[in-house]
Amino acid sequence: MKEAHASxxxxxxxxxxxxxxxxxxALAAPWLTTHAPTAQLDPVALxxxxxxxxxxxxxxxxxxxxxxxxxFGARATMGIAVLAVTVSLTFGTLVGAVAALAPxxxxxxxxxxxxxxxxxxxxxxxxxxxxxxxxxEFAPLAILxxxxxxxxxxxVVRQDSxxxxxxPHLEGARALGVPWARLLTRHLLPSLLPTLAVAATAAFAxxxxxxxxxxxxxxxxxxxxxxxxxLLADAESQPLAHWWVIVFPTVMIAGTVLAxxxxxxxxxxxxxx
Numbered sequence: 001m002k003e004a005h006a007s008x009x010x011x012x013x014x015x016x017x018x019x020x021x022x023x024x025x026a027l028a029a030p031w032l033t034t035h036a037p038t039a040q041l042d043p044v045a046l047x048x049x050x051x052x053x054x055x056x057x058x059x060x061x062x063x064x065x066x067x068x069x070x071x072f073g074a075r076a077t078m079g080i081a082v083l084a085v086t087v088s089l090t091f092g093t094l095v096g097a098v099a100a101l102a103p104x105x106x107x108x109x110x111x112x113x114x115x116x117x118x119x120x121x122x123x124x125x126x127x128x129x130x131x132x133x134x135x136x137e138f139a140p141l142a143i144l145x146x147x148x149x150x151x152x153x154x155x156v157v158r159q160d161s162x163x164x165x166x167x168p169h170l171e172g173a174r175a176l177g178v179p180w181a182r183l184l185t186r187h188l189l190p191s192l193l194p195t196l197a198v199a200a201t202a203a204f205a206x207x208x209x210x211x212x213x214x215x216x217x218x219x220x221x222x223x224x225x226x227x228x229x230x231l232l233a234d235a236e237s238q239p240l241a242h243w244w245v246i247v248f249p250t251v252m253i254a255g256t257v258l259a260x261x262x263x264x265x266x267x268x269x270x271x272x273x
Contacts, residue, residue, distance in 0.1 A: 008266070011262055012262060012263065012266040014259075015258070015259035015260075015262040015263050015266075016259070016263060018255055018256075018259045019256065019259045019260065019263070022074055022078070022252065022255075022256060023078065025071050025074060026071060026072075026074035026075045026078055026079075027075075029068075029071035029072050029074070029075060032071055033065070033067060033068040033071055033072070034065075034068070035064075035065040035068045036068065037064065037065070037068045037069045037071075037072035037073070037224075037225075037226045038064065038224040038225070038226075039064060039065070039068075040062045040063050040064060041059070041063045041064070041065065042063050043062055043063050045063075046059050046063035047059060047060070047061055047062065047063045048060070048061060048241075048242055049063075050244055051244055055067065057070060057244055057248050058242075058244040058245065060231075060234045060235070060242075060245050061234060061235075061242075062224075064224075066231070066244060066245060066248060068226075069226040069231055070226075070228075070231065070248055070249065070252065072226045073226035073227045073228045073230075073231055073249070074228070074252065076138065076215075076221050076225065076226060076227040076228075077208060077211050077212060077215075077221075077227050077228045077229070077253075078208070078256070079138070079142075080138060080141055080142040080145065080207070080211045080220075080221075081142075081145075081204050081207035081208045081211060082204065083139070083142035083143070083146065084142045084143070084144075084145035084146040084149065084203070084207045084211075085146065085200050085203045085204050085207060086146065087142065087143055087145075087146025087147060087150070088145075088146040088147070088149040088150040088153060088203050089150075089153055089196060089199060089200050089203065091146070091147070091150040091153075091154075092150035092151065092152070092153025092154040092157060092199070093153060093154075093157050093189075093192070093196060095110055095114065095150065095154040095157075095158075096153065096154040096155065096156070096157025096158040096159075096161060097157055097158075097161050097184055097188060097189070097192075098110065099111055099154070099158045099161075100157075100158050100161030100162050100165055100188075101161070101165070101180045101183065101184065101188075107158075110154075111154075111155075111158060114151045114154050114155060117151050118151045118152065118155075122148050122149065122210070123210070123213075125148050126144065126145070126148055126210065126214065127219075129144060129148075130144070130214060130219040130220075131219070135218070135219055135220070135222055136219070136220065138221070141211065141214070141220050141221070145207050145210055145211060146207075149203055149206060149207065152199070152202075152203075153196075153199045153203065156195060156199055157192060157195065157196070157199075160192060160195045161188060161192065164188060164191050164192070165188070169187070170183070170187055170188070173187055194267070197267055198264050198267045198268045201260050201261075201263050201264035201267065202260070202261065202264040204260050205256075205257045205260035205261045205264065208228075208253060208256050208257055208260070209253060209257055211227070211229060212227070212228045212229035212232070212249075212253050213229060214229065215227040215228070215229025215230045215233075216229040216230060216232050216233050217229075217233075218230075218233070228249045228252055228253050229249075229253075231245065231248075231249040232245075232246060232249050232250065
């Protein structure tokens, strides 16, 4: 039992360290790279160069430095994911908390509407919207991802809010006629912070591959601007011959998703005790 616990703790630390390292790399990209991510260094002589001392992760078909594009791509992918989480967490928390505080008919209406939206596959909804609207820029893409990912947060917040409102402290506050806005901001939301932290981390883990997938299909961040998704598209014609353009973005996407999910699971285990 102790060995399993220690192994879990080590995994959580590694996950947190990986995410921190990727975040620092994204923020410090201008100082950690020697080439602009869109610079075509020499399309004839330097195209498809494998990893070397001059180009740590090689170059792509336009002779652009993959290391530079990977770090600047982290800015796009993780930035869109963070903004999407902010949108989904805000809206999901509002819907879930209001449903818990509202009369029964409004609670039932909000939750049934949430369930109906949850029944629609998220990826299908994203593809329909993006196909109709065309390629989306950074902020609209993040808002779209956030506005299609709030439903599970709303369900979890509604469930935990109902449990918290049944405690003597909050029951007494409601009996004394404390306004619902004050009840929400002063009493309910602080108690929901652990739940929201887990929901935010899980939502981030879901947003990263969705953004990458849309960018890979040309519906998100468009080349020459880098994103982990469109980096994968750069070598789709010959993935084995130019493995470095495929492997490194894939490792970053998979590593980020696994690390975020590991942190979410660890936080949930800790706070559900």
